[in-house]
Amino acid sequence: MRNVQFFSTDTDDGVVSVVAKTGPGEHRTVKQIRVGNAPRGGVKFTANGRGFVCNTSQNTISEIDAVALREVRRIEVGFAPRGLGIVPGEKYALVSNSGSNSLSIVDLELNVELTQIPMGRDPRHMMITKDGAYAYVCVWGDGYVSKIDISGLSQGAVESVREVEQIPVDVEAHPYSLNIDPSGSRVFVANTQATYCTVIDVATDEVHRVDLGHIGGRAVAFSTDGKYALVTVETVSRIYVIDVETLQVTRHIPVGPGPRGVVVDHQDFTVYCSNFARAFHRDPEGPDYGPNTLTMVDLKTAPLDRQEGEFAYEEIHVGYGPCSVTMFDLDTISEQERQRRLDYVEA
Structure with a gap:
């Protein structure tokens, strides 16, 4: 089973929708992450799943966590x-x-x-x-x-x-x-x-x-x-x-x-x-x-x-x-690291 996620930048909603893909034709929306006003452009990821997206009406970029599926911070630009x-x-x-x-x-x-x-x-x-x-x-x-x-x-x-x-x-x-x-x-x-x-x-x-x-x-x-x-x-x-x-x-x-x-x-x-x-x-x-x-x-x-x-x-x-x-492939991050980040959010 695959562990792939697609991140849709939804400008009018001010969210990033996350769609999980586990196999051919197997998709489900698992989360909508609230970010800044009028997000634009694709979420760009580092290898360890730090994602960044522009908030066009707020003069910031949001960092989101591909594992915990949450906004981590905003950086002024x-x-x-x-x-x-x-x-x-x-x-x-x-x-x-x-x-x-x-x-x-x-x-x-x-x-x-x-x-x-x-x-x-x-x-x-x-x-x-x-x-x-x-x-x-x-x-x-x-x-x-x-x-x-x-x-x-x-x-x-x-x-x-x-x-x-x-x-x-x-x-x-x-x-x-x-x-x-x-x-x-x-x-x-x-x-x-x-x-x-x-x-x-x-x-x-x-x-x-x-x-x-x-x-x-x-x-x-x-x-x-x-x-x-x-x-x-x-x-x-x-x-x-x-x-x-x-x-x-x-x-x-x-x-x-x-x-x-x-x-x-x-x-x-x-x-x-x-x-x-x-x-x-x-x-x-x-x-x-x-x-x-x-x-x-x-x-x-x-x-x-x-x-x-x-x-x-x-x-x-x-x-x-x-x-x-x-898109981001969660299988590129170790199971141990994924669990650590999820435990951090729950704490």
Whole structure:
């Protein structure tokens, strides 16, 4: 039996809903963790289950415990935090503050903001390279991706963090979130107001466009084999599949209404997206699911390289306004440590 949990960031409810998964098609909502006002972005976890999420209307990030399923503390950052990343080594977190146009560096040992780095207008979501050398941050208001040199953090040199490149997307495209493909060679950018996905070559910063035909890009994940990018497009309630090598769209997958966040469970090749859907209707080709849900798609049930066959789905109810979804495998934490943390809460 598996011991996996999905964490849905439910903006309108001010909670993080926790869905337990014990096997294929076996899901149940086990907890709603109260955090700050208007949480945004996926909960980002350290290896030992410290989770962090932005509270956009409260200028804080909440730390939650993946074992005890409770809020541990709140850390003050800049105005309207939206995006967050944990730097390899897990001593620091980066937080993009969309209201103060800055990037906070947070010490996760002291649980305090150390400094803020100036950014462009309205920075949003980010990803950090596996080697901890760079962070890529979507600058929504100015239409570019900021490349931040964070390599000095491995030596504690906070003052060395600096922007080294502004990679153009389009000022009218509004880049919202991004992800780095498993090979580390390309950055895929979801744009809310462009009909294309932007792809950045990591080695050269060269920019490519992949036509999706619709605005409303929100999030990017990758298939287990790394061959396909999966991009949620909110306005048409679909996930678009892009061949990572050829940069061609190979098919679309209808899901629940208004999909935003997306995550892949690589152990059983399923994908989960959060259906926000304040104003968007479902794709008539897709499942008859409502908003405020997660859609699970079993990627084993139809091919990704062509528009053929139908996928198997499951609907999972969460809180209001789910904007993001992430996962954490509790089996990566020892049984002894899990019990210790549960005993601490009960005491």
